[in-house]
Amino acid sequence: MKYSLLLVSLFILAICSIHAQEMVSPNKKIKVIVEHQAGAKVLGEVYFKVLYKNKSGYTEVIPNSPLGILRKDQQFSGNLRCVGESESEPVNEKYEMISGKRKWCENLANEKVFKYVNANNKPMNIVFRVYNDGVAFRYEFTEKSDALTEIIDETTTYTIPESTHRWVQPFHNSYEDFFPFSDTGKGEDNKQVWGFPALFKINNNNPVWVLLSEANITENNCAARLTNIKNPNQYKVTYPPARNDFKQEGVKTTLPWTSQWHALNIGQLSDVVESTLITDVSEPVKIKETSWIKPGAVSWIYWAFNHGSKDYQKVVEYTDLAVEMKWPYVLIDWEWDVMTNGGDIVAAVNDANSKGIKPLMWYNSGTEWLEPTPVDRMLTSEKRNKELAWLKDIGVYGIKVDFFNGDQQDMMKYYIDILKDAAKYQIMVNFHGATVPRGWARTYPNVMTTEAVYGAEWYNNKSVLTSKAAVHNATLPFTRNVIGSMDYTPVTFSDSQHPHITSYAHELALSVVFESGFQHFADRPQAYYDLPQEPKEFLKNVPVAWDNTKLVEGYPGENVIIARKKGNQWYLGGINGKDEKQTLQINFNFLDKGKYNIKLIKDGEDDKSFEVVVLKVKKGSVLNVECLPRGGFVAVLEK
Structure with missing residues (x-):
C-alpha cells in the first residue's frame, strides 16, 4: 500500500x-x-x-x-x-x-x-x-x-x-x-x-x-x-x-x-x-431586461463655468443645445439642489423632457469630499432607493455619482450596490472620481462610463494640461481607454479657466478616438453653434457605442488613428500628439471589398479652421493626412 x-x-x-x-x-x-x-x-x-x-x-x-x-x-x-x-x-x-x-x-x-x-x-x-x-x-x-x-x-x-x-x-x-x-x-x-x-x-x-x-x-x-x-x-x-x-x-x-x-x-x-x-473574463449580464439602457451624447454644463447647475436659465441653455445638436441627454450637475433664477430641479427636468431630452443628475457619493451637495442620498440602501424612486417618478434617466474614496472592499460593494439598485428603477450610471473599469460594463450594463482619467475637466484646475494634452490624448487609447468607457469630457473649442492649444480638428477627433457610453460634450453652447456646417453635422451624428473597433496606426504619445464601425458606416479619428507637423497615414485594409465614399474633415490653414475633402477609397488604399502640431482629423466612410 x-x-x-x-x-x-x-x-x-x-x-x-x-x-x-x-x-x-x-x-x-x-x-x-x-x-x-x-x-x-x-x-x-x-x-x-x-x-x-x-x-x-x-x-x-x-x-x-x-x-x-x-x-x-x-x-x-x-x-x-x-x-x-x-x-x-x-x-x-x-x-x-x-x-x-x-x-x-x-x-x-x-x-x-x-x-x-x-x-x-x-x-x-x-x-x-x-x-x-x-x-x-x-x-x-x-x-x-x-x-x-x-x-x-x-x-x-x-x-x-x-x-x-x-x-x-x-x-x-x-x-x-x-x-x-x-x-x-x-x-x-x-x-x-x-x-x-x-x-x-x-x-x-x-x-x-x-x-x-x-x-x-x-x-x-x-x-x-x-x-x-x-x-x-x-x-x-x-x-x-x-x-x-x-x-x-x-x-x-x-x-x-x-x-x-x-x-x-x-x-x-x-x-x-x-x-x-x-x-x-467578467460575469455575464445580471440585469434581465436591458432595452432601456441606451448610450448617447450628453450636453454638459460644468466645464465652461467651473460650476454646476445652480442657474436654471443656464441649464435650459444646455437642454436647448442638446436639442439643436440632436444629443439625447443633458447632465444637470452639482448645485441642482440650490437651483434658482426661474426654476428648481423639477422644473429643469420637466423642461428637458418636454423638449425630448432625457435628463441626467449628479450626486456626491458621500464618502470623500463632502462639500458639493447633495452629499449622502446614495450612501445607504434606504436613502438610495428612496432617491432613485423619486428620480424615476420625475423623469430622470441616469445619475452621475462622484468622489469615491479608495479601492477597498467596501467601495467595491458600494459601486455594485448602486448599479443593482439603479437597475431596479431603470436608471443608468456614470461613476466619477472613481476607480477604473473592472468589467462591470458586461455584468451591469447600466454603467455607461467611468471617469478615472486626467480629462478635459483639468483645464479648470491647473495649467499643466495646456502643454501636455496632445501627448496625453495620444497615450490614452493605448492605456486607460483599452479597459473600458472613459468619461474624458472631450471636444472643446473655446477655453475654460486655462487654454488648450490642440487644434479644432484634434478636438473634433476625440469624439471618435475616445470611447464612452455617455459621451459628455463639454463646451459652451455658442462654441458648437459657431462651428462650420460640416464639423457641426459630424457632431450631431457621431455614435458613442460601436459595432467594431480597429487600431489603424499609432504609437503611445505620438499619434493614433482609430476606426470605429456603426451599422454600414466607418468613423475615423486621428490625432497628432506632437508639437510639430506630422503626416498620419490611413491604410484602409480594415475595409471590406468595394468602393467607399469618404468625407474627411482635417486641419485647415490654422489650428482653428477646418478643411473638408471628399474622395473615394477601397480596401488597400492608402491616404496621407497632413496634421498641424497637436492637430487631427475625422472621417466618415460609407459604401
Missing part, C-alpha cells in the same frame, strides 16, 4: 513539474508555463512566465513571475505542493455589449486549473486562461466555511525585462494623472505605487506589448494596484491600505472564494487596443 501511494505521489509530482504545465492560446501565439519550484519536502514557490510567438519562434515577454496569496490564517506562497491539474479545456462563448468598442464579443480561450495545498494541507487553485490576445488568471479557495476569512495580500508579481519601455500612471484614488514614458520604472515621487492599467513595450527590436489590469471585481474583492519598490522591473499586486473610516486591509469573506482576474493583454498594439479581455 505504501509503495502504491509513493508511486501515485511521484506520478502527481511528475505531472505538476514537467510537460503538463504548458498552455497555449487557441491561435498558438501565446504560451504560458507554470512552474513549481519544489524544495526538499516538495513544498516550494510557484511561478509563471509568458512567451509570445513571432517570426523567429517564441520569445519570453514575462519572465518567471511569482504567484501566491496570503490569508490571515494561512499562507499560500512559498509553501505549496502541487496535487494535480485539470486538462486544458476550451472556453468559447459569444456575448453582446450595449456600449463599448464592440457589440458582439467572443470569449475564446484555453483554461486549465492548477491545484495546490499548503504546508497545512489547505487547498488553493490557480486558474489560468490563455487568449489569442492575452492571459488571465485568478486564485480560488474551494473549501467551505461560514466563518469570516481574511485575505490580506498577494505575492503575485509581474517581472519584466530590463530597459522595458513603460507608460504607467502614478497611483491616486481618482486615477487622474498622466501616463509618462519611462525606461527605468522609477517615479518622480519615489513612492513607486502605480495604478492600473499599466502598458509595457517588451523587446524594442521586435516589440511585444503587454497591458496589465484586472477584472471581475465583486463585493468579495478589493481592487489592487502595483508597486515596484524593491525592484523597478518587478511589479507586485498590492491591496489598498486601511482607511481612517474603514479599518480593513484586503478582503473579509466566507469560503469558497475567488479572487479578481489578473489580466494581461499581450500582442501587437492593435491586439491590445482592440481587445475585450476585461469583459471577456
